[in-house]
Amino acid sequence: MSDRRRxxxxxxxxxxxxxxxxxxxxDMLTAxxxxxxxxxxxxxxxxxxxxxxxxxxxxxxxGLTAHEVHRNDRFVxxxxxxxxxxxxxxxxxxxxxxxxxxxxxxxxxxxxSAVGATMRLEQEYVAVSDAGTHWLxxxxxxxxxxxxxxxPSCGATELAVRFGAHGPAVVVSTGCTSGIDAxxxxxxxxxxxxxxxxxxxxxDAPISPISxxxxxxxxxxxxxxxxxxxxxxxxxxxxxxxxxxxxxxxxVLEELESARRRDAEVYCEITGYANRCNAFHMTGLKxxxxxxxxxxxxxxxxxxxxxxxxxYVNAHGSGTKQNDRHETAAVKRSLGPAAQRVAMSSIKSMxxxxxxxxxxxxxxxxxxxxxxxVLPPTANYEVPDPECDLDYIPNTAREQKVDVAxxxxxxxxxxxxxxxxxxxxxxxx
Amino acid sequence: xxxxxxxxxxxxxxxGVGAEAHWSSVLREEAAIGPIEGFDPTAYGISLAxxxxxxxxxxxxxxxxxxxxxxxxxxxxxxxxxxxEDAGYSAPEDAYATSVFLAAGSGGNEFSQHEIQGLxxxxxxxxxxxxxxxxxxxxxxGQISIRxxxxxxxxxxxxxxxxxxxxxxxxxRVARRGTxxxxxxxxxxxxxxxxxxxxxxxxxxxxxxxxxAAYLPFDRRANGHVVxxxxxxxxxxxxxxxxxxxxxxxxxxxxxxxxxHDAHHHEDPAPDAGQYxxxxxxxxxxxxxxxxxxxxxxxxGAGTPELDALExxxxxxxxxxxxxxxxVSAPSSxxxxxxxxxxxxxxxxxxxxxxxxxxxxTAHLDxxxxxxxxxxxxxxxxxxVSTVVVLARGFGGFNSSLVLRRYEGxxxx
Numbered sequence: 001m002s003d004r005r006r007x008x009x010x011x012x013x014x015x016x017x018x019x020x021x022x023x024x025x026x027d028m029l030t031a032x033x034x035x036x037x038x039x040x041x042x043x044x045x046x047x048x049x050x051x052x053x054x055x056x057x058x059x060x061x062x063g064l065t066a067h068e069v070h071r072n073d074r075f076v077x078x079x080x081x082x083x084x085x086x087x088x089x090x091x092x093x094x095x096x097x098x099x100x101x102x103x104x105x106x107x108x109x110x111x112x113s114a115v116g117a118t119m120r121l122e123q124e125y126v127a128v129s130d131a132g133t134h135w136l137x138x139x140x141x142x143x144x145x146x147x148x149x150x151x152p153s154c155g156a157t158e159l160a161v162r163f164g165a166h167g168p169a170v171v172v173s174t175g176c177t178s179g180i181d182a183x184x185x186x187x188x189x190x191x192x193x194x195x196x197x198x199x200x201x202x203x204d205a206p207i208s209p210i211s212x213x214x215x216x217x218x219x220x221x222x223x224x225x226x227x228x229x230x231x232x233x234x235x236x237x238x239x240x241x242x243x244x245x246x247x248x249x250x251x252v253l254e255e256l257e258s259a260r261r262r263d264a265e266v267y268c269e270i271t272g273y274a275n276r277c278n279a280f281h282m283t284g285l286k287x288x289x290x291x292x293x294x295x296x297x298x299x300x301x302x303x304x305x306x307x308x309x310x311x312y313v314n315a316h317g318s319g320t321k322q323n324d325r326h327e328t329a330a331v332k333r334s335l336g337p338a339a340q341r342v343a344m345s346s347i348k349s350m351x352x353x354x355x356x357x358x359x360x361x362x363x364x365x366x367x368x369x370x371x372x373x374v375l376p377p378t379a380n381y382e383v384p385d386p387e388c389d390l391d392y393i394p395n396t397a398r399e400q401k402v403d404v405a406x407x408x409x410x411x412x413x414x415x416x417x418x419x420x421x422x423x424x425x426x427x428x429x
Numbered sequence: 430x431x432x433x434x435x436x437x438x439x440x441x442x443x444x445g446v447g448a449e450a451h452w453s454s455v456l457r458e459e460a461a462i463g464p465i466e467g468f469d470p471t472a473y474g475i476s477l478a479x480x481x482x483x484x485x486x487x488x489x490x491x492x493x494x495x496x497x498x499x500x501x502x503x504x505x506x507x508x509x510x511x512x513x514e515d516a517g518y519s520a521p522e523d524a525y526a527t528s529v530f531l532a533a534g535s536g537g538n539e540f541s542q543h544e545i546q547g548l549x550x551x552x553x554x555x556x557x558x559x560x561x562x563x564x565x566x567x568x569x570x571g572q573i574s575i576r577x578x579x580x581x582x583x584x585x586x587x588x589x590x591x592x593x594x595x596x597x598x599x600x601x602r603v604a605r606r607g608t609x610x611x612x613x614x615x616x617x618x619x620x621x622x623x624x625x626x627x628x629x630x631x632x633x634x635x636x637x638x639x640x641x642a643a644y645l646p647f648d649r650r651a652n653g654h655v656v657x658x659x660x661x662x663x664x665x666x667x668x669x670x671x672x673x674x675x676x677x678x679x680x681x682x683x684x685x686x687x688x689x690h691d692a693h694h695h696e697d698p699a700p701d702a703g704q705y706x707x708x709x710x711x712x713x714x715x716x717x718x719x720x721x722x723x724x725x726x727x728x729x730g731a732g733t734p735e736l737d738a739l740e741x742x743x744x745x746x747x748x749x750x751x752x753x754x755x756x757v758s759a760p761s762s763x764x765x766x767x768x769x770x771x772x773x774x775x776x777x778x779x780x781x782x783x784x785x786x787x788x789x790x791t792a793h794l795d796x797x798x799x800x801x802x803x804x805x806x807x808x809x810x811x812x813x814v815s816t817v818v819v820l821a822r823g824f825g826g827f828n829s830s831l832v833l834r835r836y837e838g839x840x841x842x
Contacts, residue, residue, distance in 0.1 A: 046553050071695060105707065109690070115565055116536075116587075125545050125623060132549030135542075137622050139473050142630060147824065148695070150535050150619070150627035151768070152566070153587045157825030160692040166704050169690040169827060170595055171587035173533060173566035181584060188602045210545050213553040214560035275582045277574040279524060282497075282562040291580060294525065412562055413571025415583065 011090025011252030053352025073117030112182030112202030114356030116152030176411030179359020184273030201250030245352025271303030289330030311402030317346020437516025437664030479657025479765030499537030532592025589823030593772030614773030646730030660770020685716025691826030730759025
């Protein structure tokens, strides 16, 4: 065990709806406040679902240059702002060339995104097609940064350039588990000795007509337009679909020994990560939760963690009937009798479902919960569903010290991911 | 650990559907680049592409699945089947023992253009039920996993044209953690008007109208690249597992990988080739291979004077210790650049070259640039090919290098 490289989180940055920065995000979660509202980005009148969790975001006010805003889709801009906060929080002088800065060749980037620059691709399409009039789009109305928008790896490039990171860089795009998988991949880079520091997280900005329309047709999103603040109701018997969200979270992952050498403040250790596919259906889930349970079991096994050590599960909790039942079954199946005692909540009740980004936002929330001994609640939880009978931390945050937490995600394509975070004191020699 | 074995090839490329069709086209020196079919692209300042002309989706994809998916996914589904058939592989009893790790560049372009067109022309209700699952970057990976019953850890990596190699880099991490069989690589289909326009804004496309004047990597007349579609999916297996199932043929061994980023500018490459050379050195060190042992380098071959010069400088630097110039070819010149699919196809080309002991040539390389320490291959050549380095760069500064070796373990059965 001694020669295994271990991975810790030393910096967190968040861009989430209804709040500003990591601390604003945390205050909001622990207050149980929701950020879901009637869509303001465009007139949603013709759409079935008219609710979303929007970020009041202005990159220029948050430190981005005019050119950075001009050339980048919103998802990249939010990733840059979250990354700035995370890197500052870590205390690492990345990209500065300062004494004590990590070797730039040993700094990597892993950014998750489910749908990349979808918003910009659509806006630009409206211009070059004259609002869907011309299939043969007109290049005279195209911006010069459409290739950046077409291929989302531009997000990883922006972060690499920003922090002078010459190590491995990628975008991870596994749909709605992207945010967990990017952090999991980043921790593998460190474990495998290919990097000492990885700037890792996820970002998505899908609140645009095409994204809303495509989830409308399959009725995955909520139709609860009359009460937007209470539209996201995971695990509640009245839930009727997820609320679209947007945002970003970035974590600085660091090899334990190097973090220790510089006396870095450590939020938590990443002690396990696994994903599995259900090989069943692109959008459907079997109620038994078998593959998600397998991901949870494998992730726990990596850190030799027993099910009864898990004190908190940060749920996928999207607020669709099939997800909430699937996930409840997966937690019972993987934790066994310990599931009856575990605390579990879905922050999507407050910040919505930002597709790939939410995985990293939830990992950030889980890391903060471990560090601060407070578990965020599931908001809007009033009417229990007999098929979802675990402890979902209804409506009010709970002061509870937890040593091990699991964050899980489930996405289109059948992807099921789990990541295990542990308090740094646990098993530290 | 020993390297992963390449046991199956699935090629869907402008040069042909199937590994043999592709390889024989490369050996016949038939560039598969021609006028864009389907619409008039002259407004975008381009006229040529490497299109996959003999791909009949219905031969490979169930009709029910076809309406739910983009052309890019059809190609991935076909390539995955070809790879599994080539390897004689079917999902084992343990469904978790097979993984799918693909690269994606641009997603379900044509499908998505149709749906966005309809949305803005006719309103939200015109958007069909499959848009949500057809265009996103993980669509092909998810569909393969579902169709073929593969439940192992899976992933999708985006690093523009470097993605095909990076999917293999990730697969090695997954194999180390216990998954014995992994599909890697990827395909690309960016041939609809909007996707072509997007690619044209990179400023790197050739405006030439004659194929022999268009995409000319390492030639003094280099003036940009031609885009293409397709790619390759390969089956990689852990040697013990491959032996246990009695695998018949091993194409080669993946034995080293390295990746770096220029971290210089959002689109321009770094002014020096230092990080690109470092990626090559990392992969050689990882493989335990000296520069002297390398028989062939399959280059990225960007096809612009600046990017070509940087690549030759990187190769020159990484192989500086050799006593003889290192043979370098740019096989993408036969197909156009297939973005994430291109580097995956280059890996297939590399193992085919190893099998036959023939290094592929570079299309239209009539007036090669000076390349100290490098021997640019213009024509296919019979030579020992035991160790190959495959290189790829992604727009924005991604540099990846993969080392493949001929498998000397003999028949594994």
